[in-house]
Amino acid sequence: MRISRAASLLVGPTLVIAVLGTTNPAFAEDPTPAPTEAVETAPPAAPEEGDLVEGGAGEVETPPTEAPPKDPQVPPREACEPHYLWESTAKHKKYHKGVGPTQSNYNGTSRTAKSEFTSEVTGEVGIAVSGTLKAKAGVAVAEIEQEYSVQLSVKLTAKMGNKITVDTPSKYTTNAKYGVYRLKTDGYSQWVYANCTKGVKHPATLYTPTRIGWYIWETH
Numbered sequence: 470m471r472i473s474r475a476a477s478l479l480v481g482p483t484l485v486i487a488v489l490g491t492t493n494p495a496f497a498e499d500p501t502p503a504p505t506e507a508v509e510t511a512p513p514a515a516p517e518e519g520d521l522v523e524g525g526a527g528e529v530e531t532p533p534t535e536a537p538p539k540d541p542q543v544p545p546r547e548a549c550e551p552h553y554l555w556e557s558t559a560k561h562k563k564y565h566k567g568v569g570p571t572q573s574n575y576n577g578t579s580r581t582a583k584s585e586f587t588s589e590v591t592g593e594v595g596i597a598v599s600g601t602l603k604a605k606a607g608v609a610v611a612e613i614e615q616e617y618s619v620q621l622s623v624k625l626t627a628k629m630g631n632k633i634t635v636d637t638p639s640k641y642t643t644n645a646k647y648g649v650y651r652l653k654t655d656g657y658s659q660w661v662y663a664n665c666t667k668g669v670k671h672p673a674t675l676y677t678p679t680r681i682g683w684y685i686w687e688t689h
Contacts, residue, residue: 585634
């Protein structure tokens with residue numbers, strides 16, 4: 470960390486001007502992630518649930534043991550492929566999951582100065598789950614993307630060496646944390662039987678990776 474007059478951000482081989490308040494999304498295949506959404510006045514908000522399980526999305530479906538409901542339709546429906554589906558019920562805000570330590574820089578001068586931060590570690594961030602996710606992670610992600618017209622991933626990697634340069638007002642401290650933004654959604658898993666009837670609903674809250682970026686906030 471240092472105070473300098475540099476006015477640009479170097480990410481990989483590309484020179485990019487650092488602009489506060491950018492809203493351009495950056496996903497796993499994007500080599501130049503957008504640095505941040507905006508300068509905030511408080512640290513990243515912690516997810517509301519306390520029993521999150523990182524990477525809790527199962528990849529193996531275990532069919533329920535109870536008998537399927539009787540199909541009321543006559544004549545019988547065409548047979549279905551047994552599986553767990555995911556149905557979304559609500560979309561909430563994005564939460565930032567940090568990778569590595571929080572970095573801070575105080576500007577003790579009488580003028581606005583530049584603060585430069587560099588991510589110090591590489592870390593992978595996956596889906597976090599509160600409740601029970603019985604559907605496969607990919608099934609849930611695909612349904613949420615379609616339901617809310619968003620782009621998500623099962624996991625994203627925030628890499629070491631990403632840099633950002635931002636303005637720090639006089640007598641303020643700029644704080645920076647690199648990581649992954651995750652979208653919070655509610656919904657449920659439900660088993661689809663071979664006769665196309667559906668079983669018990671298993672509610673859950675998912676935090677699903679949406680983009681890599683910095684979370685920046687200022688303190689006075």
